[in-house]
Amino acid sequence: MKKETDNSSLTSFSKKELKKEYRSLAVQIFLGWLFTVPLGYVINFIFRFILKYKLRNSKEVKAAYKKLVTTKDPVLLCTNHLTMMDSNIFIWAAAKMPFYAAHYKKLTWNIPAVENFKNTITRRLITYLGKCIPVDRAGSKKHHDMVLHKTIYLMKKGHVFTYFPEGGRSRTARIDMDNIRYGVGKLISEVPNLKAVCVYMRGDAQEGYSELPIKGETFTVKFQEFYPKTKHTGLRAHRDLSLQIMETLKKMEDEYFREKTGNRE
Amino acid sequence: MNEQEIFDKVVKILEPYVRNQDALKEIKKETNIVTDLQVNSSRLVDIILAMEDEFDIEIADDEADKVESVGAAIELITAKI
Numbered sequence: 001m002k003k004e005t006d007n008s009s010l011t012s013f014s015k016k017e018l019k020k021e022y023r024s025l026a027v028q029i030f031l032g033w034l035f036t037v038p039l040g041y042v043i044n045f046i047f048r049f050i051l052k053y054k055l056r057n058s059k060e061v062k063a064a065y066k067k068l069v070t071t072k073d074p075v076l077l078c079t080n081h082l083t084m085m086d087s088n089i090f091i092w093a094a095a096k097m098p099f100y101a102a103h104y105k106k107l108t109w110n111i112p113a114v115e116n117f118k119n120t121i122t123r124r125l126i127t128y129l130g131k132c133i134p135v136d137r138a139g140s141k142k143h144h145d146m147v148l149h150k151t152i153y154l155m156k157k158g159h160v161f162t163y164f165p166e167g168g169r170s171r172t173a174r175i176d177m178d179n180i181r182y183g184v185g186k187l188i189s190e191v192p193n194l195k196a197v198c199v200y201m202r203g204d205a206q207e208g209y210s211e212l213p214i215k216g217e218t219f220t221v222k223f224q225e226f227y228p229k230t231k232h233t234g235l236r237a238h239r240d241l242s243l244q245i246m247e248t249l250k251k252m253e254d255e256y257f258r259e260k261t262g263n264r265e
Numbered sequence: 266m267n268e269q270e271i272f273d274k275v276v277k278i279l280e281p282y283v284r285n286q287d288a289l290k291e292i293k294k295e296t297n298i299v300t301d302l303q304v305n306s307s308r309l310v311d312i313i314l315a316m317e318d319e320f321d322i323e324i325a326d327d328e329a330d331k332v333e334s335v336g337a338a339i340e341l342i343t344a345k346i
């Protein structure tokens with residue numbers, strides 16, 4: 001019998017351990033799906049009517065997202081990170097609730113740091129129902145590898161994932177090429193035929209990193225898809241693949257600011 | 266190559282990533298790369314790859330995970346060259 005971890009640098013887990021984890025994921029998916037529409041409409045209402053968020057070229061963004069995730073290949077969204085609400089804003093921006101209810105796999109999973117939500121039951125519940133696999137940054141290699149196992153398992157089943165390759169909100173408010181992390185490269189190297197979709201998302205008034213975007217913010221969302229490939233193996237492959245993602249995001253950011261400056265002139 | 270030469274080369278590789286310059290001045294085999302030298306843990310991969318290039322060796326992922334101190338790095342390199 002072929003092991004789940006063949007040709008992989010990840011920790012090997014027993015079939016029993018994996019089965020238990022996969023079963024709990026199935027329960028999480030079912031409950032999450034049940035709550036998608038009610039929870040989604042509440043968040044939608046808050047964003048549109050209380051926080052008064054707006055999305056530039058909304059129809060085009062939604063059409064592009066639908067096209068990008070309609071594929072048999074595993075899809076990883078690699079997104080720049082500026083506020084604590086980026087994941088929720090992206091989910092709101094990328095598609096409408098009926099699409100997510102009908103194509104639940106296309107509502108993106110997230111891998112948030114456990115310290116961001118463990119303190120309150122409400123946050124933990126929303127995170128659980130909102131398709132998150134929590135990661136303890138200070139956790140063991142075994143814990144990190146189990147998170148990766150679950151991620152890979154779900155991606156191979158057609159679930160879309162969001163990954164913030166910068167590892168946290170950018171302290172410089174720009175794609176920080178001097179502080180690259182290689183986790184995204186490690187994930188990419190473990191999933192054959194992975195389609196990377198780089199997402200550059202930014203509010204017009206977003207000058208630095210923050211908890212929340214300002215009220216009345218208008219967001220721009222841009223996509224760039226490609227299939228990352230490397231001739232390297234091991235850590236060198238992780239670095240090479242991460243660099244490809246970060247360089248793409250950097251180009252998208254440069255383009256964003258060129259367009260923004262051009263519009264002002 | 267003797268241990269002192271390996272030690273000197275390892276220190277040279279670490280230098281650009283060290284944030285605690287005081288700890289660098291007193292660096293010894295027991296010095297922890299992340300906690301004592303305050304090297305960003307994300308940069309450990311760059312350090313491992315620089316060691317591979319410098320000593321013309323290959324370090325597997327699980328071996329890289331064990332490189333926590335200067336001494337551990339020297340031990341690993343010595344075993345491979």
